[in-house]
Amino acid sequence: MILYNVTVQTEPEIEQDWIQWMQQEHIPELLATGLFTEARLCRLTQQPEDSAPTYAAQYFFPDQTSYDTYLDTYAPAMRQKGIDRFGSRFVAFRTVLEVLSVHP
Secondary structure, eight states: OEEEEEEEEEOGGGHHHHHHHIIIIIHHHHHTTSOOSEEEEEEOOSOOTTSOOEEEEEEEESSHHHHHHHHHHTHHHHHHHHHHHHTTSEEEEEEEEEOOOOOO
């Protein structure tokens, strides 16, 4: 399983609009590709008071091939939609992890 983690800092003024967009538009659109098995949106709860609101959007793929297909086919347009809507009012940092085990 592959975990695609996108850490995002937003300007405080767009925070609520960004959350709503993620929950109602962006994540459902990603899941509709059929490539993901699950998605989560998390808020960082411990950070310096003067730092921007920070979130982690976590997307799970069943395998590397699905992730590669997402990158090649969907990622550029998906990223552009965020830029078109919010401009430079957010910063995103992406990491890809291989899940070695899950313990419920």
